[in-house]
Amino acid sequence: MIELYLAEDQSMLNSALTQLLELEDDLHVVGSAGDGQTAWTEIQQLQPQVAILDIEMPGLSGLDVADQIQAAKLPTKVIILTTFAQKAYFERAVAAQVAGYLLKDSPSDDLIAAIRQVMAGATIYAPELVVNMLSADKNPLTERELAVLKAAAQGLPTKVIAAQLYLSAGTVRNYLSAIFSKLGVHNRLEAVQVAQRNKWLAS
Amino acid sequence: MIELYLAEDQSMLNSALTQLLELEDDLHVVGSAGDGQTAWTEIQQLQPQVAILDIEMPGLSGLDVADQIQAAKLPTKVIILTTFAQKAYFERAVAAQVAGYLLKDSPSDDLIAAIRQVMAGATIYAPELVVNMLSADKNPLTERELAVLKAAAQGLPTKVIAAQLYLSAGTVRNYLSAIFSKLGVHNRLEAVQVAQRNKWLAS
DNA sequence: AGTTGTTAGTGACAAATGTCATATTTTAAT
């Protein structure tokens, strides 16, 4: 019997998946959550064998939870389940040594198969991602976002950035927030690192 | 008559210098302050021909004020007057296009001479600094500070850095604050930039 | 005509960050 934990904030999908997984004789969902914080707390307590994590969740993202699991050296294997084939996400997932990375638009049977394979020690990535990896890692930021990030990369505080681009401070923070979310990070420094590594800040 | 503004938080030196400068027939101190914020406000109002700025001051540092003056395109020329021959300071001063950079341990006549030369369009740097420039730019950080900065450079939040180095979060913030002050900056991103430019983060 | 994406903004809130003062202990230098 494989013990599963499910973290997914889209409750429709959450409940549907739970039921579906329970139909399998060898799978059992021991818990589920709609946000990263609860997920992380419960995973520590329940120590499931596999945790299926969405990335986009309120509070801690699935990637954050994966980081935690790795840092705490829990035996729990992680399968990331997300809508987006963003390279930045995938990179972070690989860095967190997740056991699997699936897209929500693959059939649910794939997930079930993946769970069993992961338990058998395999590491599985959705084929779409591999394609995405090979293709140039196009920068997902809009022009304005890039401008903001460039300014932030100088170490300028929000107010100054806003003045420089003739925006309100709030807007700048919104842009930064959007950038972080696109790059799967949580602060300016990390965002700048990612952008620099991908040479998006040239000029 | 040359109009001067003096920003220096060591009030002993502040008053002494004011009197000394007033003794010169062609010099007049139109105002002085013990902190950067007041200095900047008053300089905008008074528009002195030359501003003599200490670096270490509460609130805005002299370098910050110099930045402001440059950004606002004021006609005021800036002479930085400081105790420390730190390269990082000097770099920032040059970037802010200051007209002069003197050390507090040079004779006060040097300052007076400098003021006149600066008004004549010259740019003057204390000779000690030039020496300091040529010698390797030794990093002013202690081992521990460097460790903290390296961690911060990864984009890690305070808590994580603290855990990683077995320190309290408060200590980490203190170290960072000390680092900022040594490098003449105000946030992690800037500090990382400076450190990276000087290759202090190798390994 | 309706959907989608980008740009821009506000407001509220929690969390993180930066600053300052201050204290103790250990280590290194005079």
Next chain:
DNA sequence: ATTAAAATATGACATTTGTCACTAACAACT
């Protein structure tokens, strides 16, 4: 032996950041 740095810590404080929800204008595309 005394002094001076360095390492570590706490507490208080203001400011900055980051998140989230929600709105609205405008352009491009279907």
